[in-house]
Amino acid sequence: MREAEVRRLLAANLLCALAIVLATLGPALLLDGFSVLGTHLTWLCICSVCVATLNIILHLVFKPNQSPKRRSFGHKISRFLKCCIYFFMSCILFHAIIVLYGAPVIELVTETFLFAVLLSTFTTLQCLCLLGPNIQAWIRVFSKNGAMSIWESSLQITSVCTILGAWFGAFPIPLDWDRPWQVWPISCSLGATFGYMAGLIIAPLWIHWNRKQLTYKSR
C-alpha cells in the first residue's frame, strides 16, 4: 500500500515538474518574442497559473486526506473564499519580507510582487490544497515529526527547497558578470523554480530511501 502511495506521489510531482517545463517552452511557440529572460513577468504569470491549475486539479482528482463527511455547498464556498484570502495575504507577506531583505522599496514593485506570487504558488498553494485553510494543520506540518502522511512530507521538502532556492538565487545579484539573468528578480525566481523542481524530485526519493524510519502517527 505504501509503495503505491509513493508511486502516486512520484507521478503527481513529475506532472508538476512537467507543467513548469511546459510553461517555459510552450508559450514560445504561441507568443512571438517570448523568452524567459526577456519577458520575464509574462513567464512568471504563466508559470504561476499553470502550476496553480495543475495543483488544484491534482488535489481534486487524488483527494488525499479528505474527510468523508459530506459538506454543504455554502461551507465549500466559504472554504474557497478563505483559501483565496490566505493566498493573497501570503503574497503580501512574501512581498514585505522580500523588500525587507533588500529589494528596492519604490521601484520595480510589479516585479517584486509577481515574484512573491510565484513563491506563494510554490509554497502556500500547496499547503492550501493539501491541508485546507487550517492554520493548526500548517503549524503541525512544519515542525519536526509533524508530517502525518507522505504528501505532507513532500510538502515540507518542496517548501523548504523553494525557499532555499530563492535564497541562493540572490547570490549572483552583486556579481559584475553583466548577464541578463542578474536583473532583479530573474535570478531569485529562477532559483525558486529550480528549488521547487528539485524538491519535487527529491521528495519521493527521500521518502523511498527512509521508508523504514518514517512512521506516521495514525489519527
Add this chain to the structure above:
Amino acid sequence: QEPETIPQVNLVPTVALLLGVPIPYSNIGEVMAELFTGDSDAVSAALQQLSVYHINAKQVDRFLQSYSLVAQDLPAEQLQHLQELFSSAVEEHTQLLTQVQGTTVPPELKPRLGSLIGRFQRYLREARAVCTQSWARFHPLRMVGGCILIASSCLLCYMASELAVSSQSLCRSCLLYPLFWGPVGAALLWLVHVFTQEGLDLLLVSSWAAAASQLGFFWHWWGQHLKRARLTGSQPPLASGGLRQRLRAWLGLAFPMGILVFRCGAMFSDSFVVAEARVAPFLLASLVMLLVGKLHWDGHLTVPEGPKQQLLGISSYRREIWYLLCLVAMLLVCVRLSSFFHQCREEIPQCRPSVFLSPLASLRNTRAKNLFYLLCVALLAGLVYAVQSWLRHYGNLNSSDPLVLFVRWGFPLVVLCIACYWAVASSADDSLGKLQELVQVAVVVFPRAVYGLASMGLLLLLCNPMTVFAKDTRESAGSIVTPYLGVPGSEVDFLHVIPQIYKRMQESQKSRLERGSCRATVAAYGLGSVYSAALVIALTLLGFLLMLLHSERLSFAFLLLFMEAFVLLHIHTCARGLAGDAELFSVPWYAVISWLLAASQFFYSTGHQPIFPAIHWNAAFVGFHLDHSTNLLPAVLVGANTFASHILFAVGCPLLLLWPFVCEVSTSQRKKPKKESREELQEVEEHMMEMRLRESPEEFSTALLRLGLKYLFVLGAQLLACVCAAMILRRHLMVWKVFAPKFLFESLGFVVSSICLLLGISLVMRVDCAVSTWFSQLRLR
C-alpha cells in the same frame, strides 16, 4: 601564430606621445615605436623612432634619479649601470644628429641607427626589470606562515571556548602555562640568531613566540584529553551512533556556522567585497529568520492546549510568539532603514551616496536645515530620555552617587553642548558677521566640553560603578538628645528626655517581639541590573562621543544602531526563554555571530567604506580648529570615527551574557516584581536577576572568558578570510583597489574590536569587584 604580448605599462608612453602630452612622471613602460613610423622611408622612420625613444628614456632616467634620492629600495649598482647605459646612448644619439643634415643621412650611419635603437630598448627594458624586481615582491613563506598562525589562533579560541573549564587545574594548565612557552620560544630564536649572526626581526620573534605558546596550549590540551579519556574508562565510542548521529550533530552546528562560512567566503570575490554593504544585512536577516524557523521546527513556539489536543497533534502558538515576531519585524525594518546611509565606491558607477552624509552646513534650504537640526537634537534628547527611563525602570537612578548624578544632569549637559556645537558648525559663514570670533571660539570650546564631560563620566564609572541605592532599616535609633550637660537641672529637662527614652524602649520591645516575622533588612534598589547599567552608561557616553565625530544627520544611523542592538538582545533573550535553555551561563553561537554581523552592517551604515578615499578626515578637526602638532590625536579621532560601530558593539558584547539575567529568563514561569529587587542578608533566599551570576563566581568568570573567546573566534575567522584572499589573489587585477584596502581595514578593525572587547569585559569585572566590596561593607555594618 600567437600575437605578440606587451606589458600593459607600455600603453602609457605610447598614448601620451601620440596625443602630444608629456609622458607621466612615474612611467616605467617602453614606447611602442612601430606606431611612430609614418609612411616615409625606413631611414626617417628610424630617426623618428630614435627621437621617441630618447624622450622616453630621458623621462625614465629622471624618474629613477629622483626616486633614488627619496627611497633606497632600488639597488645602487644596478642604478649606476642603467645610468651608464643611458648616458652612452644619449651621447651617441646627439652625435648622430649633428652628422645628419636635414633628411639626408650618409649611408655609413644606417647600421648605427639600428644598434642605437637596440640600446635604447635595452635600457628601458632593464630599467623596468630592476623596478619590478624590487617592488612587486612578495614573501610567500611569511604569508603562508602568517595564515597558519591566524588559523591556529582561531582553532585555539574555538577549542578553548568549548572546553569544559570547570576544573581549576584544566584552566591553569591549558591557559596559563602556554603563556610561559611564548617567551621560551622567543629566547630559543634569539639564541639561534646569536649563533648564526643573522639580523633579528621583531616580526619574526613575535610570531615565533606566538607559535610556541599555541603549541604549548595544544600540547597541554592533548594531555588533558588523554587523561580524561583514561578516567572515563572504556566507554563505547561514538561509532555506534553511526553516520546518522554524526550528520545530525553536524547539521545542528551548521545553522549559525553556515552563515559565518558564507560571510567568510564572500571575502574572496571582489564583487562581494564591493557590495558588502548589502551582503552583511542580508546575512543578518537570514540568520534571524533561520533562528525563528529552527525554533518553530523544534516545536518551541507552540504549546499543546490540552492532553486531548496533544494526542491529536493540534497545538497553538504561545502568546510570546507575537512578541518575538514583533521583535523580528522591528529588526528587519532597522536593517532595511540602515541601507539609506551608505557611502558609494567608485567601482559602482550608478551608485548615489546617501544624502545624510553631507554636513548640515552644505544645505541651501534653510527650512530643511532647521528641520533636520531639530530632528537630530530631538534624537539626542530621546536617546538620553530612553537611557534614563531604562535605568529608572530597573531602579538604578535612585541613589545620590556621583555617577547617578552624572547620568541625571551630565547627560542632558552633554546633549546641550553637542546641540550648540552643531548649531554653530552648521550656521552659514557669512550670516553672523561680527560674531565671527565668537563662532571660532565656540566651534572649539563645545566639543572640548563634550570630551571633558565624557571623560569625567568614564572616570566616575571606573571609580565607583555601583548605581545601587541601599535603604538600611537596621540602623539603631538616634541617640537621646539632652538639652543639658551632666546633671539635669529642672523638671522641664526631664519632660524633654522622657518621651525619647519611652520611644527607645518601645522600638526595642517591638523588634524583640517581631523577630520571627519582620526583620530589619537592607533593601537595595537596582542591584539586579548593576552590571548592565554600568555597561549601558559606558555605551551611551561612547555613543555621544562618536556621534560628535560624525556628521549631524548620521545620528539617525546611531539611533538605528542602538535600537537594533536592543532588539537583538531581546530576540536572543526571547529565543532563550522559548527554547527553555537551562544553561544560562553560555552564550550560543548564533547570538555572537548576529552581534558581529550587526557590527559590520553599521560600519557601512555610519557612512564608511573600506577604501581610503572614504575616510572622514573632518573628524580630526572636531574641537581643533587649526593644525595638530602631533599625529597621535588626529589618528585617534579618525580611527574612532571609522571604527565607531566596532567600538560600540565590542564594548557592549558582555550584554549578550547579562541580558537574559536582567530580563529574567526563567524556565519555570515565575512572576517577579520589576520595580525593585530586594536583597535579604539574614536569610539566604533565591538570588534574582543578575545576582544569579554571583551564585557561582567561577562560572561567571568562565562564562565571560568563553564569550570573549567566541567573539574573538568569529572576528578571527573574518580576518583569516581577508588575509587568505589577499594572499591567494595577490596578482588579481583588483588587488590594490579592493582586496588590499579591505585587508588593512579588517585588521585594524580586528585590533580595535579586540581592545574594546577587553575593555568591556574588564568593566564588568570592575563592577564585580565593586559589588563584592559593597556586600562586605554591608556585612560589616
